[in-house]
Amino acid sequence: MAITINLGLLLLTALVSFAAFRDRSLQERLLFQPFAVQHQGQWYRLLTHAFVHADTMHLVVNMFVLWSFGSSVERLLPLITALPGGLAYVLLYLGGAIFATLPGMAKHRDDPGYRSVGASGAVSAVVFAQIVMLPTHRVTLFFIQDLPSWLFGGLYLAYSYMMDKRGGDTVAHDAHFYGAVFGVLFTAALRPELLLDFGVLERSLGI
Secondary structure, rough: OOOHHHHHHHHHHHHHHHHHHHHHHHHHHHHHHHHHHHHHOOOHHHHHHHHOOHHHHHHHHHHHHHHHHHHHHHHHHHHHHOOOOOOOHHHHHHHHHHHHOOHHHHHHHOOOOOEEEOHHHHHHHHHHHHHHHOOOOOOEOOOOEEEHHHHHHHHHHHEEEHHHHHHOOOOOOOHHHHHHHHHHHHHHHHOOOHHOOHHHHHHHHOO
């Protein structure tokens, strides 16, 4: 099996996450802590948090979704941009990870106790890149059964927004939401026609 960019990111994330499970000081150094970013200049945390996870289930869920969508997105991106090789995919993934931290930075930059981990923002960016490129493609994922992509995406955004406003749990729903927004904006920036002409790429591919 060829090592694609998507598979490479998945393997790297799994390796770093498992290393951090065994060495919690490593996780502490890599996780997203807005206070450390703002007051100690540890800007690398805006990115490294995406390579560590809270536990094995958190890692497995994120990597399963990444595997389910990422391979397709990596193949599709060269069809909408002249950027070389997998560069567009790397920019999408890492950009989603960073962009997803913005609400956390705004809300918690003076809170030394706030921490978060996980690739959810980056994975959301990948998922929504596919939704923009293949809006009528059917999605089956976990308890979601055979929904058109555009409907799945709309429900996901609404759920993430409402859960973020409600609060009361430890999940960074705002990271899910903003990662998804980045995926839409990034993909549309590469080819604005995707938002202006619904399903244009699907028609050109005959799917």
